[in-house]
Amino acid sequence: MTSPKGFSNPQVSQILREIAAAYEVKGDSFFESRAYEAAADSIEHAPALAKDLWEQDILQSLSGIGGSIAQHLDELFRTGKVSHFEKVKKGFPEGMFKFLDIPGVGPKNAYKLAKELNLKSIKDLRKACNANLVARLEGFGEVSQKKILHGIEQMIEGGSGRLFLTEADAIAQKIANELKKLSEVRRVDTLGSLRRRVTTIGDIELAVQTDAPQKVIDVFTSLSEVKDILNKGAIKSSIRLKDGTQIDLRVQEVKSYGALLQYFTGSKPHNIHLRELAMQRNLSLSEYGIREGGRDGQLTEFVTEEEFYRFLNLPWIPPELREDTGEIEAALANKLPNLVKLKDIKGDLHIHCDFDLEESHDAGRIPIEELARRGIELGYKYIAVGNHSPSVSKHTQAQMRKLILKKQEAIDKVQKDYSQIKLLNMVEVDILANNTLALSDENLKLLDIAIGGVHSSLDMGREEMTERVLMALNNPHIHGLAHPTGRLLNEREGYELDWAKIFNVCVENKKFLEINAFYKRLDLHDILVREAIKAGVKLAVNSDAHDLPHLDFMKYGVSVARRGWAEKKDIVNTHPTLLLF
């Protein structure tokens, strides 16, 4: 049975949040509201598509989804609507649910606005603000009205607005550097999704360790990049930068800084799970420390996160793992993975150099000699001198052979002067839509390494695309698969594959799947990385650099590997010699 339309996790969680809002306004259903909120959170951060879990009949494996909500979602996926939800929402003004997305507007105020002013759309609300109607409502005032108006404008101009890790890192670094100029600032750390190295970032959260909180907050709110001060208190503040990015700052003194780091690094599900563990020992967790026995109990403070976790009888858990997907159980059993590190990487197998291989698209711009030099600086033992395959329409295989041999000569010439690093003649070979490779077997044999990649007809169906990719993975001269899902963050989802089949063939034929470290790709993604490792598949983390600075994207790929629980042994390019398996 298939659903009449596709439901993404954000869409499903939105539906649940609307029900939570309705219950909240009803007032007598506080815990139902909380339950729906929890379910929405759970689905939003689920390690798989809720609809897939439903198809496999394991929706209830998500925490917060019990029998009742599972049943409603079953109806949703089957028919596209839920009669119970319609009943719950009955009597609520329709406009209210549209106002929930406005920053600062929660269920109660959304209801009040829609009901009292009879508003049906965001547009209506904006008009009401401009007509000064909102300020006259009981419980609202001039300031609230202005804030709502501001929130609406932000929503309209804002766009999707999740930052790439590269962008978030750069902004966080810049702000941190400004704050570090203060002698009172002892250290600055990232928090939240940025610290957990999630692939895209909403708001940037920072922690500052200091004994002069007010001074730090004053400086923070008066940085030259600040457009708005969203709030400003004694220990925390939020600003919006001129580019629209929101930054939340929390300050804490040394003695309880570890608790702050732990608490606000999250994730929420990780912390909820920890709290449940703690409750069994009558402990309660907060950003100030751990309290024993009730509200007035003894508070233990922690300078470091290590001490915080140790107090709970747990080893320190790397932030990348803190998603409540088994890391707490693993920590309890002392079976946390020994995660791969950037310094474990001994080579980069996917790079685009400036040799003209007469490719059809997206040629690299890195001179071979620069690649060799930079590779040595990075401590690599081998590096791909790569290209896309020559355009199929403009070359015969004989012509391609000539090009590859000519490139080999160019490589050999540079190799003479750089004996510390092995230069690899590499091609990212197009896996064509007609289920053939762009290079013949004879030509593939000339290369040190060949990685297959899908670059055309991305809208193929799952079965067809699986066959197409398997064709490449069944070729003895192909070593692995580049950017396996073809996704581009904030741009396109990528194609679907039958992963069980792909994993099987990779294991059987000894092919690696790539974790493409290019900031827009980060593909294979963390969830599939973990699945692949469980299946016994080896991975390669590659930069896919087209310009010299892109080589440094390697760290983003390593983050993805770590979020997928990868150890050094799972990654082929951690071997000091090129040993694909």
Place this chain on the structure above:
DNA sequence: GCCGTTTTCGGCCCGACTGTTTTCAGTCG
């Protein structure tokens, strides 16, 4: 509505900040 080696009933995180109040409700993370 969810959840469980102290519970299948009876609990359910909690503190900061803001705007509107004149002691607190709503929102957020």
